[in-house]
Amino acid sequence: MGMSAQDKMITVANRLGLTSLKDMQGTTRMVYDSIPTIQGVHTFFKGASQRAFPLSNIGANGNQFQVDEALLVEKIGFFFPTAADGISYNGCGATGLSVKFDLVIGNKTVIKDATVELGGEQAFYNDGAVASSVIDLEGVGILIPPQVEYYVVAKPFANATRSADTARLGCYLFGTGALLNFNTTI
């Protein structure tokens, strides 16, 4: 039987010496960041504490989770803000663009030169009649441990002609998470 998301979180956390993570509150978690400037290369989450809701939801802590909080990334999605205020957005289908990206955690690139292709994952991703803008990570997922910086570098490009392009862009990381729970009175 394969490893569950919770098992992977606990295993990796234990190996990193984060033995208290198993006692924290389990949750479903997502973090997102968007950059409303039209450009060809975007770096998400780094410096996102400067971007308030609705541009980002990562808050003052910036691009690292606080003590005993973590996220096991199971899905990565890219979206395209429709205006500079970042309130509304569309998927790849509205722009005809795909996105090439790297995910970096700490000093380590954990996803390298991957793409979220417009209409990818058609074999198993059903979102009504619309093409997917999401990639499901194979295996169980990748853990972002507490207090380690993470970021995503992404480049939009034309899905069919494979040429570089510019756009407003956003990125979300979704998966199983842990929230701080003191487990004792303080």
Place this chain on the structure above:
Amino acid sequence: MANQVNKLAYVDSKLGASLPGQQTTRVIYDSVNAVAGQGFYEFFTNFAGKTEFQTNLTTNKLDSAESMVIKSIQLIGNFNGSPTPANLANHLNLNVTVGNQVVIKDFDPSFNASNRGLAFDRLHSGFNSSQNLELRLLTDIVIPPQVNFKATLQLSDAVNVALNDDITIIFKGYGRIFSAGNSF
């Protein structure tokens, strides 16, 4: 791996509330009537004057022999602003608190609204709209007996919220309700 049934029994037992009860699928909901421009909503904290269809609770906690798992969260909007009604497909910020513990933190469920290819769920219904979305959680979160809980929601396009718009939140999951077992 714990399923909803085991998780509920485990948490109830840890809290000393492991009474036998009738297993059930529990749905609880609360609806908030908005004022124009309202961007922040608090659910399960005010029940005064609401009908049975606006909320099915009278207090912000489950009864002494009742508990449930939050497995799905649904949001329903009734937006009639003009010329542009508000919607749930723009960025949202959802927090759920059980007791003093935040169990869902700064979550944006709007990616599951409408059909844009951005849903978290691998098999995502085409019925989800910009005014009605549902989120299936990856983990089982327990509301124990007699512990208060609430949810808060922030809308990014509050400017389009009109007077008497409504937002409803629904928690659904496995639960336990009181069963006397023996006669009184």
